[in-house]
Amino acid sequence: MKRTGELDIAKEPPSNKDLFLGIDLGGTKIVAGLVDRGGRIVARQHRTTQARDGQDAVVRRLMDGTTHLLSAEGVDRAAVVAIGVATPGPIDARLGVVTAPPNLPGWRDVPLGRMIQDEFGLPTSLENDANAAAMGEHRFGVGCDAEHLIYVTASTGIGGGFILDGRLYRGATGAAAEVGHMTILPHGPLCGCGNRGCLEALASGTAIAREARERVARGVATLIAELAQGDSDGISAKMVAQAADLGDAEANEILDQAMIFLGVGMANLVNLFNPQLLVIGGGLTKMGPRLFDPVRRIVDRRAFPATASAVEIKRAQLGDDVGLLGAAAVAMTAIEDNRHE
Ligand SMILES: [Zn+2]
Incomplete structure (x- = not known):
């Protein structure tokens, strides 16, 4: 930078x-x-x-x-x-x-x-x-040819933007595409928006870090605690990904769970909008197949076959x-x- x-x-x-x-x-x-x-x-x-x-x-x-x-x-x-x-x-x-x-x-x-x-x-x-x-992404990036594109950013928060019929869809008051705040688990963890069980509260970097902190606080044996060097407030999604790469079972479980929720959210979007392209960007995509494989699998399993087979899922290109x-x-x-x- x-x-x-x-x-x-x-x-x-x-x-x-x-x-x-x-x-x-x-x-x-x-x-x-x-x-x-x-x-x-x-x-x-x-x-x-x-x-x-x-x-x-x-x-x-x-x-x-x-x-x-x-x-x-x-x-x-x-x-x-x-x-x-x-x-x-x-x-x-x-x-x-x-x-x-x-x-x-x-x-x-x-x-x-x-x-x-x-x-x-x-x-x-x-x-x-x-x-x-x-x-x-629609004009310069991975979505150049797509008339129907759903963009999702998965980072500390989760957000999105919808290009429908070649145009940005804003909704009645410009607040459309709050992808991170669709309810996935009605009684799930509290979200920053005040609601419970939003996608952002389950699958964002913040959610992954929070889940890891809770496990470390419970005294669960995990590499994450070592990576944090005793500073449990400093636990980040990146540390969880590092621990998962090193074969830590708890870290893998935390990520697997978050990616299932992300996949469910994406399957909902695919069913709702029938996009030809689902673009996912943001810090979590640094995990590569760790994110894209489960999301693809869950979209294929949960969305209608015709909509699932119509959608390409790609990583954002503009970084x-x-x-x-x-x-x-x-x-x-x-x-x-x-x-x-
Ligand atoms: Zn929310």
Whole structure:
């Protein structure tokens, strides 16, 4: 990863004149980048978010980073057509308002779209990060040819975005695709949303770590305890995966159980939407076949045969750039839709 504040500009010229400015506003870092129509990142700029400083400081950092990017040598500001912003949800995409993001403490109904548009004089669109990622994978990544694509990110949380009939599906109020909060076990563990037994409470990295911590606290013999070196609060999903790779039975059981729940959730989505492509991204996909094999098996077993056989299940392709490329895809789509009058 680049150091904060470092500017990274590609040597070759963009594949055409038009550039789109993507801004990925995350809980830990803000990335602004210029992306051409082919999905090539021609320049980018990182800042740490330092979310604890509050809304005004974070917005200022976002504006400063973007200004720095646009005024850098070798950047043709006149070529920039529009701005897209991926933010931690929930947001009102139509009004460009960030409503109450859990990762950005103190933010409430911030008209970020309007603020950025006023600052840079370019049409600006906002989308929540999971929807933006779905649009990024659909436009530039593994989902290029798919008209019906379900994107799921499985990381510390679980989120998603639906591309149906070639378009992002937002629902009545823009809150669709909360994949992580479909109920899988009605009396299951408490979820961050207040509900019980959500997919996120059963199959996310946070859920895997929590289950491991509970077992270690019960005194169960497992390598996870050794990997944590006595710091049970520090137990992570990554440690569980490491222990599983080393043949630890408890770790394998924890992962097997989480992947069954993930598979059940994916089978539900496949039955509901009959997608041709299910794209799974996020940190948990680093486990590779440990995730994809059980998910495929469970989808085949639980979804209708015709829908199960119609769906390809693939790993997301854009990796760490998904936020930036997703934000650029949001800007491109908005221009194509002519949403800005
Ligand atoms: Zn939930």
